[in-house]
Amino acid sequence: MPAGWWLRKRHYFLYIVREFTALPMALWLLWLLFDIKSAGAGAAGFQPPRSTGFVVLSAVCLGFAMYHSYTFLKLAGVIIHLKVLDKPVPPRFIVLTMFSLWAVASIVIGAVLIGFGR
Amino acid sequence: MNAETTRHRVALPHLFWWFMFANGGGLAALVLPVHILVQGILGPLGIVPVVDQHYDTWVNVLGNPIVKLYVLALIALSFFHFAHRLRYLLVDFGVHAAKSVPAQVVFYGGAVAVTVITIWVLLTTAPISLG
Numbered sequence: 001m002p003a004g005w006w007l008r009k010r011h012y013f014l015y016i017v018r019e020f021t022a023l024p025m026a027l028w029l030l031w032l033l034f035d036i037k038s039a040g041a042g043a044a045g046f047q048p049p050r051s052t053g054f055v056v057l058s059a060v061c062l063g064f065a066m067y068h069s070y071t072f073l074k075l076a077g078v079i080i081h082l083k084v085l086d087k088p089v090p091p092r093f094i095v096l097t098m099f100s101l102w103a104v105a106s107i108v109i110g111a112v113l114i115g116f117g118r
Numbered sequence: 119m120n121a122e123t124t125r126h127r128v129a130l131p132h133l134f135w136w137f138m139f140a141n142g143g144g145l146a147a148l149v150l151p152v153h154i155l156v157q158g159i160l161g162p163l164g165i166v167p168v169v170d171q172h173y174d175t176w177v178n179v180l181g182n183p184i185v186k187l188y189v190l191a192l193i194a195l196s197f198f199h200f201a202h203r204l205r206y207l208l209v210d211f212g213v214h215a216a217k218s219v220p221a222q223v224v225f226y227g228g229a230v231a232v233t234v235i236t237i238w239v240l241l242t243t244a245p246i247s248l249g
Contacts, residue, residue, distance in 0.1 A: 001212060019207040022200035025146060028154055029193050030232075033239055035157070036189065039176045040243035046173040050162045058158025065154055069147040079140075106152040113156045116179050117167035 021068040028061040073098040135202070135226070142199030145192060181247035186240045194233040201225040 006016040035049055076098045077091030161168030170176045179185055205225045208216035215221055 003212065006210070016207070016210065019203050019210065022203040022207070025150060026197065026200045026204075028150075028158065029196055032153065032157070032189075033193060033232075033236060035170055036180060036243055037239050039170075039173065039180055040239075043173045046176075048162075048171045048173075049157070050164075050171075055159055055162050058154050058162075062151060062154045062159065065146070065151045068143075069151055072143050072147040102148050105148045109149055110152045110156050113153070113161075113168055114166045116169045117161070117175055118172060 017064075017067065018071045021064040021071075024061040024064040025068060028058065028065070031057075069102060073102060135198070138195060138198035138229075139202045140199075142195035142197070143203075146196045146199060149192065150196070177244045178247075180240075180244035183246050183248070186246070190233075190236055190240060193236045194229070197229040197232045198226070201229040 006012040031049075031054075038046060074095055077095040080094050082089040082094065156166065156168055157170055160166045161171050169179045180189075202225070205216050205221060208221075216225075
């Protein structure tokens with residue numbers, strides 16, 4: 001395959017972006033692990049994450065993470081095949097359920113992260 | 119050894135990697151954006167209070183065994199997903215060596231290493247507490 005094949009069509013480019021989302025998400029999760037580890041330094045050595053650089057990194061990672069969520073959950077309609085009362089569940093309903101789950105999970109986890117803060 | 123046994127030996131590792139890949143991708147899709155938004159942007163900017171902005175609240179939450187299991191699942195499963203995607207990204211870019219066994223050892227071994235480090239961090243950072 002020639003170099004730069006993925007730049008020839010928008011569809012190819014978006015496919016590569018979808019696959020690439022793994023890298024920024026991995027970087028952010030490694031940071032989360034570092035953030036957890038920093039709690040082991042004790043109250044005196046703890047540095048809360050507040051730098052501008054970190055906020056910018058997170059904003060970039062958020063864009064990729066949202067794209068991963070959108071593409072992955074949308075695929076559920078193609079991958080998951082369910083039958084209820086011997087009738088196939090429409091793919092659109094499965095996708096809608098996955099996006100609803102995303103909304104509920106976001107609200108619950110957001111509430112925990114904020115609710116236990118001060 | 120009959121044909122059926124052979125088929126099972128081939129299929130089970132494949133099933134395992136696909137299970138890790140699919141569940142890692144699904145879990146990351148459902149929960150990672152809100153973590154990044156709240157812990158990476160809203161908290162550091164001071165827009166909302168967030169658990170990891172203060173030592174006491176962060177240690178209290180991290181001491182909860184359910185939180186430890188959740189963080190372990192999130193990081194471990196996600197990294198198996200990332201390993202698979204990044205390996206195939208290299209294949210898509212023409213790096214055929216990424217299909218080789220050593221490359222598989224590097225990528226999936228990396229996911230195993232991150233999982234082990236995560237377990238170590240979770241067990242040594244905040245004591246388990248149900249309070």
